Amino acid sequence: MKYPEPLCRLEDILDGGAIAVEPLGVAAISLLLLRQGEQVFAYENACPHAGQRLDWSPGKFLFDNGLLVCTAHGACFKIADGICVSGPCRGESLQAVAVEIRSGEVTLARD
Ligand code: FES
Numbered sequence: 001m002k003y004p005e006p007l008c009r010l011e012d013i014l015d016g017g018a019i020a021v022e023p024l025g026v027a028a029i030s031l032l033l034l035r036q037g038e039q040v041f042a043y044e045n046a047c048p049h050a051g052q053r054l055d056w057s058p059g060k061f062l063f064d065n066g067l068l069v070c071t072a073h074g075a076c077f078k079i080a081d082g083i084c085v086s087g088p089c090r091g092e093s094l095q096a097v098a099v100e101i102r103s104g105e106v107t108l109a110r111d
Helices: none
Strands: 006-009 018-021 031-036 039-044 062-064 067-069 076-078 084-086 099-102 105-108
Touching (some): 006 031, 039 099
Antiparallel strands (some): 006 105, 018 031, 031 039, 062 067, 099 105
């Protein structure tokens, strides 16, 4: 079985930071990858409030006190589970995407 193409290398994401990737090569289908040490949390790069991208410029994200901030209207999300803890979509969640890391490469999970 062929393994999925890598989304990026772990080292492409600063520890505590985030990047956006477009696995199909189109900006409309964007994933948000957040790194915490050796872990990567992945979500669709679309806010549950109004569906806008969360980055203020492609691949540039805001953080406040360890929370990811949607640049459109300020919703704040926990990194580890994508739950919105303040803002207009409080209680809703980012759409999680399963990824895994093998040999330093971040890929979509097989299952
Ligand atoms: S689109 Fe994210 S807070 Fe409104």
